[in-house]
Amino acid sequence: MALFRISRRKLADYYAGEILAGHEDVVPQLAAYLMETNRLREVELITRDIEAALARRGVVVAEVASAHALTEATKDAVVAYLKKVTSAAQVEVKELVEPDLLGGVRLKVPGAEMDATLKRKIMKLRAAKV
Amino acid sequence: MAEISVTELSKGLRDAIANLESGEGLEKVGVVVRVGDGVAWVHGLRSAGYSEMLEIESGDTIVEAFVLNLMEDEIGAVLLGSEVKVAAGDKVRLKGRILEVPVGPELLGRVVDPLGRPLDGGPAIKTKQMGLVEREAIGVLGRKHVHEPLMTGIMSIDAMFPIGRGQRELIIGDRQTGKTAIAIDTMINQARQKTGVINVYVAIGQKLSKVARLIDRLKEEGVMDQTIIVATGPSDPASLLYLAPYAATAMGEYFRDNSQHALMIYDDLTKHAVAYRQMSLLLRRPPGREAFPGDVFYLHSRLLERSAKLSDDLGGGSLTALPIIETQAGDISAYIPTNVISITDGQIFLETDLFYQGIRPAISAGLSVSRVGGDAQTKAVKSVSSHLKLGLSQFRELASFAQFGSDLDEATKKQIDNGQRLTELLKQPQYQPASIWEQVASIHAVSVDAFDNVLVKNIKDAQAALLTKLWTDHKKEMQELNKGNKPDEKLLALIEKTAKSAAKGFEA
Numbered sequence: 105m106a107l108f109r110i111s112r113r114k115l116a117d118y119y120a121g122e123i124l125a126g127h128e129d130v131v132p133q134l135a136a137y138l139m140e141t142n143r144l145r146e147v148e149l150i151t152r153d154i155e156a157a158l159a160r161r162g163v164v165v166a167e168v169a170s171a172h173a174l175t176e177a178t179k180d181a182v183v184a185y186l187k188k189v190t191s192a193a194q195v196e197v198k199e200l201v202e203p204d205l206l207g208g209v210r211l212k213v214p215g216a217e218m219d220a221t222l223k224r225k226i227m228k229l230r231a232a233k234v
Numbered sequence: 235m236a237e238i239s240v241t242e243l244s245k246g247l248r249d250a251i252a253n254l255e256s257g258e259g260l261e262k263v264g265v266v267v268r269v270g271d272g273v274a275w276v277h278g279l280r281s282a283g284y285s286e287m288l289e290i291e292s293g294d295t296i297v298e299a300f301v302l303n304l305m306e307d308e309i310g311a312v313l314l315g316s317e318v319k320v321a322a323g324d325k326v327r328l329k330g331r332i333l334e335v336p337v338g339p340e341l342l343g344r345v346v347d348p349l350g351r352p353l354d355g356g357p358a359i360k361t362k363q364m365g366l367v368e369r370e371a372i373g374v375l376g377r378k379h380v381h382e383p384l385m386t387g388i389m390s391i392d393a394m395f396p397i398g399r400g401q402r403e404l405i406i407g408d409r410q411t412g413k414t415a416i417a418i419d420t421m422i423n424q425a426r427q428k429t430g431v432i433n434v435y436v437a438i439g440q441k442l443s444k445v446a447r448l449i450d451r452l453k454e455e456g457v458m459d460q461t462i463i464v465a466t467g468p469s470d471p472a473s474l475l476y477l478a479p480y481a482a483t484a485m486g487e488y489f490r491d492n493s494q495h496a497l498m499i500y501d502d503l504t505k506h507a508v509a510y511r512q513m514s515l516l517l518r519r520p521p522g523r524e525a526f527p528g529d530v531f532y533l534h535s536r537l538l539e540r541s542a543k544l545s546d547d548l549g550g551g552s553l554t555a556l557p558i559i560e561t562q563a564g565d566i567s568a569y570i571p572t573n574v575i576s577i578t579d580g581q582i583f584l585e586t587d588l589f590y591q592g593i594r595p596a597i598s599a600g601l602s603v604s605r606v607g608g609d610a611q612t613k614a615v616k617s618v619s620s621h622l623k624l625g626l627s628q629f630r631e632l633a634s635f636a637q638f639g640s641d642l643d644e645a646t647k648k649q650i651d652n653g654q655r656l657t658e659l660l661k662q663p664q665y666q667p668a669s670i671w672e673q674v675a676s677i678h679a680v681s682v683d684a685f686d687n688v689l690v691k692n693i694k695d696a697q698a699a700l701l702t703k704l705w706t707d708h709k710k711e712m713q714e715l716n717k718g719n720k721p722d723e724k725l726l727a728l729i730e731k732t733a734k735s736a737a738k739g740f741e742a
Contacts (some may be wrong), residue, residue, distance in 0.1 A: 112307045142718050149267065149277050149307075158276075189260050211260070217325075218259040229298040 112146060112160035116153030124152070124161060164192040167212040170202040171221075174209075186213060243244035243668035254704065266290060266324040267308060272317055272471045274299055274515045276309050276326045285368055287329040291363035292319045298474070299326075300333055303517045310517045312473040312600050314349065335481045337365035338384035338490035341710060342432070345449060345463040347471070348474050348481040353465055365484035368475060378545045380606045382581075384431065384497065384554050387423030387667020390597050390660040392642040394626070395582060398610025399431075399495050399552035401541025404574055406559045406566060407584030411596050413558045414437055417499040418448065420556065422499065425457040425669035431554075432489045433461040433497040436482040439475045439505040442467040455665065462486075475509035483540050484554050490542070493549035498541060503534060507570045524569045534570075535577050566601070593657060594664075599626040612718040614670055618678045618726075622656070629653020655680055657695040671715040672701055678726060679733035702738040706731065 107134050113132070122130040133225055155165050166186050168174065174182070179197065187194045206222035235708060264278030274290065282288070286310050288299045297320050303310030303488070315321065338361040345354040345469055352359055380398035397403045405413045424431040437445045445465050452458045456597040464482040466475050479500050489496040500506070507530055514527035522528050534557075541555035557578065559571050567573065575581055580603045588596035632650055636642060642650070659680050662668065668676070676697050681684055688696045709729060717722055721729075 152265075152277065153307075156280075212263075213260065215262060215264075215280065216260045217263040218260070218261065227291070227294050228296075230294050 109141070112150055112153045115150060116157040120154050120157035122160060123158065152214065159190065159192065159214040162191075162193040164190050165198070167200060168197055169197045169202050169205060169210045169212070170223075171201070171203050171205045171207050172198065173201055182209070182211065186211065192207050202215045206233065235545075236387065238380075242573075249600050254707065262328045264309075264326040264328075266322050268322055269313075269317055269320045270610060271516045271648060272313050272350055272473060272625070273513070274311050274313055274317070274320055274326075275309055275531070275590060277307070279326065279328055280310055282309050282328055283332075285332045286667060287331060287333055289327045289329055290320055290324050291327070292321060292324045294519040295319055302513065302518070312476075312513055312517075314473055314477075315469065315471075317471075324466060333367040333477070334364040334486050335367055336363070337485050341462045341485055342460060343700075345445075345456050348466060348477040349482070350485075354480070359706035361516050363488065365379055366532065367480045367484050369540065371536065372542050372544065376542075376545055376548050377533055377584045378543050378550070379609065380543050381609050382543075382552070383607075383610045383612045384420075384495075385423055385424070385427060385429070385612065385667075385670065386416065386420040387669070388419055388595055389662055389668050389673050390595060390599075391582060392612070392615055392668075392673055393660075394599060395580060395597075395602050395604035395605060396606045396607035396611035396615070397435050397554065397556075397580075397730050398543070399554050400541065401580070401604070401606055401610070402538045402541050402557065402578040403604060404557050404578040404586070405557060405572060406560050406561060406575070407596070408564055410586060411585060411586055411589045412446075412594060412664075413560070414448070414501055415659055416584075416595055417501065417558065418451065419462060419667050420497065421452065421457050421499070423664060424457045425455060425460060426667060430495065431460070432486070432494060433457065433499070433522075433538075434482050434486045434496055434667050435499045436479050437465045437467075437501055438462070438478050439466055439468050439470070439509060442499060449569040451665070451732075463496055468704060469675055472509040473513045475506060476513060479503070479506055483537060490544060490551040490553040491549065491560055493551045495552045496554070498553060498555045500555065500557040504560045504570055507533065526569060530570070531573050531577075538574075548620035566703075572667055573665065577652055579606045592661070599621040599623055599630060599641070600605070612670055613720040614674045614715060614718050615677075617720045618674050618681060618712055621681070622677065626653060626656055626660075629656070651686075654682075654690045655688070655693055658690050660687075661694065671704075671712040674715060674721060675700060675704055675712075675729050675733070678729050679737075682726075682730045682733070684730055684733035685737050687741040688737050689740065689742050696733075696737050696740040699739065700729075700733050703732050703736050708730070 117132055119134055164186060168182055183195050183197060208221040210221050211218045256596040260493040262279055262281055264276045267275045267277045284301060284304060286301045289298045290555055297313055297315040299313045301309050301311050304416055320588045339362045340359055344352060344356060348351055348395050352360060373528050380400045383401045384397045385392055386397060405416055407413050421433040421543040424433060449463060450593040452461055462485055464478055467480045483498060486496040486498050507526060510533055511526050515521060519527045539556055544553040557574060561571055561572050584596045585598045629649060632646060635651055659676055679700055685693060709738055711725060
């Protein structure tokens with residue numbers, strides 16, 4: 105039976121609520137739903153939407169990328185900064201080391217980003233020259 | 235309630251702004267989900283607004299786009315550059331502003347694209363101001379009725395369908411009937427008569443060879459110094475064709491808002507509607523009549539509403555619009571022509587039949603109209619041309635059925651003879667706009683039957699003889715007449731007398 109297509113935004117809101125409520129079987133349930141409705145291509149987008157929905161409810165999953173590993177003090181400063189700008193109660197940080205960023209740091213939260221890396225600065229200079 | 239001191243308030247505001255700026259580090263970003271045909275679909279950016287600018291980072295370049303579709307799960311954006319470099323997964327940033335173009339006198343004499351980038355190989359354009367591409371039209375109280383003439387230099391238009399500053403007069407006709415020629419002559423006339431009107435010519439998807447020819451001609455005539463050309467070719471993306479008239483209007487509005495007068499020529503809005511249709515269909519908006527989207531009327535009405543005559547409080551500047559529409563086989567009842575006819579304050583309809591009969595400009599007296607220009611007509615021309623339109627329309631009607639029989643009464647014969655003379659007189663070669671005194675003298679000569687005995691084929695020669703004679707013998711009077719005031723009886727009698735003597739050499 106063809107199911108009525110539910111928008112990603114509604115799905116994300118629902119599953120974010122379920123995750124925060126501590127229901128454990130949400131992931132297999134969502135996987136089954138996507139399989140059933142032939143929407144496996146949207147997995148990445150739905151993951152992003154769920155992260156964004158969680159962020160709106162005060163749980164931010166952030167990604168911090170830098171050219172070199174960050175010190176504990178810098179990490180704490182990053183978490184404090186993210187709590188301030190996103191008004192989130194809980195910030196979870198994923199750390200990434202990407203040498204091709206050359207220097208600086210890139211913070212990613214759902215739907216927003218702060219790119220203070222040398223790589224981006226160089227790219228902007230190059231684009232401005234064109 | 236505690237009183238707030240002004241110094242405290244300004245300090246508080248500054249602090250608040252500083253706080254906002256410190257939070258600026260975090261920018262809204264989305265990601266390109268798919269891209270094709272000049273349209274990118276973006277996931278994320280929930281706070282994007284309609285028409286807001288986006289920056290797509292692809293590899294080491296940045297491609298700009300603007301938002302046109304806001305949907306629940308994604309947004310549709312139209313790319314302003316090449317889509318070749320944009321790929322799914324590219325990062326997209328909100329710029330937080332809508333599209334702006336450089337505006338100001340620095341643009342005069344330049345050829346630019348709809349984003350204000352030079353196309354003429356000249357130096358980069360640095361203006362003091364930027365103008366919003368999409369801007370609300372001036373309200374009712376900011377306007378004044380159209381009352382100053384904008385002389386086109388084309389006798390049949392200035393005499394029968396006068397255009398005023400701030401008016402929107404449509405030029406409509408089939409391909410190759412002289413639509414652009416009328417627009418060019420009007421631009422040339424502004425320079426020759428030193429009216430101070432700034433010309434802004436927008437080529438929407440026009441062949442670039444045609445635009446190049448036009449630029450050469452304008453340079454030759456010395457018109458480029460007071461002209462801005464916004465050019466898009468057929469190979470440009472539809473988004474640029476769509477933006478061209480709005481961007482050019484922003485450039486024209488600068489002069490309007492600074493108490494100057496500008497003339498917009500949109501060449502042509504049919505191609506503009508087609509470009510918008512292409513974008514709308516690619517954005518999957520539902521098609522309507524002729525596959526145009528439902529808001530194609532609003533597309534042109536919001537553009538042409540920006541042309542206005544401003545009130546004295548706002549400086550009294552004006553923006554006149556001459557949009558051009560191309561019809562298919564003379565069908566003015568197609569979708570886009572009827573839309574634009576109903577938006578504008580009149581139309582000049584050019585007929586293929588007249589064009590091939592050698593009547594150029596091929597203006598149809600019956601189907602053309604100027605709804606607001608009457609008040610704006612130069613008094614001098616008005617005083618001699620009141621009967622012209624009716625006479626010419628009746629003649630065309632009579633002439634069509636006079637072909638079938640030769641038994642005509644004297645009155646009809648006379649009317650047909652007069653009509654033929656008038657038609658011949660109103661023929662005008664391209665790039666030769668007539669000044670006010672030339673128009674008044676020519677029309678008056680025919681009105682008072684001074685050329686009644688001149689063969690129809692000799693009318694133009696008789697007219698040339700009259701004008702030469704008047705200019706050599708009565709230069710001072712003609713210069714006075716050229717100021718546009720109503721001529722007195724003495725002057726009219728002088729013209730009549732000179733016309734009769736000039737006609738003598740050309741009688742049968």
